[in-house]
Amino acid sequence: MTITHQDELDGLRDIGRIVANTMQAMAKAMEPGMTTQDLDAIGAALLEQEGALSAPQSTYGFPGATCISVNEEIAHGIPGPRAIAPGDLVNIDVSASKNGYFADTGATWRVAPVRPALDRLCRDGRRAMQIGIAQVGAGRPLAGIGRAIGRFADARGYTLIRNLASHGVGRSLHEYPEEIATWPTRDKRRIDRGLVLTVEPFLSMGGLWAAEGDDGWTLRAEPAAPVVQYEHTVVATDRGAIVVTLPG
Template identity: 60%
Template sequence: MTIENEEQLQRLRAAGRVCSVARDAMAAALRPGITTAELDRIGATIIEAAGARSAPALTYDFPGTTCISVNEEVAHGIPGERVIAAGDLVNIDVSVELGGVFADTGASFLVGAGDPRLARLVRDGKRATWEGIRAVRSGSELAGIGDAIGAFARKHGYSLLTNLASHGVGDSLHDEPREIPTWPDRSERRRIADGLVFTVEPFLSLGAREAIDAPQHDGFTLHARPRAATVQFEHTVVATPRGAVVVTL
């Protein structure tokens, strides 16, 4: 999607607002003893009340409203009877369609105090995402996003998953441009068009390099390889000459 007028921007902002409200409500409810299905119902209630629809359910027939990934799961976890425990690393990914417009957001959380290494990973996953967002500017190279995130990861001793990328969003959940690298990629030569809508969503890890199908082969859930703690933060942004407009804060 490319934003061409204020009406389009406001529609995108409305979809982004639903995503962020659901994400934050689910995060506030995170506690030991809650199941991922219960968390999902919190998000579903907010999404339905807003007149929106779950984008993964609509697009891919995903068996839940939101994606909730715990510990060894790095993305697309299916909500169910899994019980959250103290010290768990939980990723909440919310994407919706509202009035024909799609928006997408995600964030990772450490439940309770937990391992200090995981607390730093969560903190730095958010910082890495903002390094990428600050590189967004119409006319700039898309590769600058991955370069900025990669420099942050190298400086702080992290790895990045290199087979889960950012993507265009707006007219559909996964829109053009496809596969925007959030890692350094010398082959990336595209430039950012003015008004372009896309996500910035690096996967920062304590050693993993890629995501693979989960052992249960449910068609959705992905695990890290090599196995290592991994976090994801994601925002939907609009490129302007002055930088990124973030619609999922």
């Protein structure tokens, strides 16, 4: 989607606020012993309360309102009977639509106590996302996002999952540009003014690829390694990026 009017930006901000608030409320409620299905029920209720539709459910028939991935699961985890335990890394990804606008956000949360290396991975994962967002602006190269994140990852000894990319969003969950690398590429495309996109690097301690599990949804790292993901939906302007997935 490319924003051309203020009412479009307002619509995006509204659904962006909803998904951000939902993710934050789920993270605040998370505690050892609860199942990922329990956590998803909280998200489903909050989306319904706001008049929003779960995007993975409505678009792809995903068996959950949100995606919840624990430890070896790095994305598209199906909410179910798995109990959350101390020391877990839990990724919560919330995407939804309202009044024809879609927004997508995600973050990886720690359940204490977490090993220092994983705590550092989470902090650096959020920083990698912020570095990518700083490269977003009208007329700037799309490849600048992946180049900047790649430099950051290399300098700290991390790897990046290279088959899970950022994407256009706004009028649907996934739209043009459908694959925006968060690792270095030679992509020649430029960022149009008003373009709506996600920035969502998957930072890892050795993983290179995402492999689909037996359930047809859940993705795991290959080689097996811890992975974190942080994601915002942003709009490109002449002055940089507007982040629309902010709580409020």
